[in-house]
Amino acid sequence: MNIVAGLPRSPRLFVLIMLLTGLVIGAAQAQNSTSNVQQADMARQQSVAQGAWGSNLADEDDDSASSTPAAPTMAGDEEYGEQRILIRKASWAPWSLEADIETLWTDNVALGSQNMEEDTYLRTGFRVGYSNRVVGNLFFNASWDYHTVRHSEYTDLDFDLGRGDIGLMYLLPKLKDTFLVTRYSYYRLSEAGLGTKLYDDHVASVGLQKTWKISRGQQIFAGLYADWSTAPEPWAAGRHEYSLFTGWRLRLTDALSLQLSYRGARYQYRTGERQDWNHVMMANVSYNITDWLRAGVTGSYTINRSSGPAFDYENFIIGAGLTAHFEF
Template sequence: MALFRNFLRDGLRFVCAAALILASQRTEGQVPSGQTQDRAQLLGGQANPTVPNVTPSGENQGYAVASPNEKDIGEQQILKRMEEYRPFTVSVYSPFFWTSNVALVSSGEEDDFVVAPGVTLLYQPRITKTFYGEIGVVQQFFLYDRFSELNFSSFDAIAGVVYYLPQFHNLSLRARYDYNRLTDIDHFDEFFVNHSIILNADLPFRIGRAQQVFAGVALNLSFYANPDPPRRNDYSFYVGYDVALSHSFSIDAAARVAVRDYYAGDRTDVSEILSLSANYRIRDWLTLSALSSFAWNQSNHSVFDYSVANIGGGVALTLKF
């Protein structure tokens, strides 16, 4: 009972924080282009370089098994984390990119420079040894240099659970509710809201003490959106590779194929995304990264075809307690 009361008490704090952020934003606005979701996912997916770019956020949760996010070498550090599990994460980050196709259009591409500062608050209570809760909020801004009319912000509130199965090759299963709200920057007028359920299975394969390959599937199922036309379900498969070249320096690579089934307009897209990052951890709480991603989108409506390259870097400050 004491553990359950603590879970409710700490979780309530995060719910209140989310409510305060929502209350500060207005609820009117314009209908967005469906491509805005893609821009948020492509650039926001690399927002925090301390986690993999193609998988939902997660980490080694306290038992002696390495996850895709584990960058330390040696069992002593893993055991130390087992003894000092810290469920709260606060991360402030600012990635920046040169993008080759600012509006994700099929013709007449324009390039630009974009900065995407953001903050993440995450609470992951340990319910049992391998079963955890997840409650969090994410606020990120996308600010363009020449095409400032494309500026927007993205807010997410998430709640879910994650279950680790070390007896099945360290398989992890995650179920999460996600509330996403897109607004403009000038007045925070809302132009798109989406409610979805995200289901994910992730399977890592350890190679020695410093390398890891992982594969997984993810379903992002929208059950309500306003306005309805950009609403879609995403079905994706991904693979990745992590290598820790030293205690402080690591390289991550990932590839994802996603099928996007839109509810309106008989539209179906297939997207391929490649990402590569090099991360240097200056301190436990400070990471510098070089970031890149490349994406190709093919649609049964050719007007939505596009390709884009995003190349840049980022800095992240992360505190766990």
């Protein structure tokens, strides 16, 4: 049925203009939604490539042999055997404050499947956290972090990313250094400088993570997580994530440490039209300049394989930065 042909010329022209205007607006909205999906993918992938998984795992092995030095020889050692000095630890500091700055280079800044473009970018941010025991083996955690990313060349890709977390951790009594984790997270991605919102979501998570202390200053860690997107905006950018990670951490000296890790994940987008397999290999070397300031060099390599070939990509990132960490 031709709704335009039966009208006088002026109304016919008016309807035609309205139809064309609707098509233009619809196309602009679709393009904007696609752009927001790409921006959300970029922001989340950069966070993953920074080693954001397993953040609740302990960095230190304070109860290892290195933290209980041997006592001096005393009379009676032959009878009672080698003794160790017990050191009273400082009072518990539930609050933490962290600020970091990194400069990084990537060979595929837009996560493209073809015509990959390299760029450098500056990543800065801060994190405030609170962690305390509720009762017995149950612990409460809450945090808020905010990061900015500013590119040297592709400034249209600049963004700010805020994230809030609140959750519980339960230490499983029969499995040493094993935690069951439940968490609620809120993400907000915006244009640079607290600009227009590009994407936000509420995410529910459950996970299991464990550390194995192999020897003095050496440990292996691993975990499983399921993250469910509950209210993404725009809807097409939301995705469920099912991931596993594992890694090896070695303290070379009191100040210098090395970490190698891998994360594999399945992404299921809320539209049901896209599913990805994502693999991230990461290496990090860090040096404690003081007890509160750390310098580090990080490299990561990502392989993403999607049900839509346009979303297949590989991405290499390397960078260096400083992190200041305080507890009180």
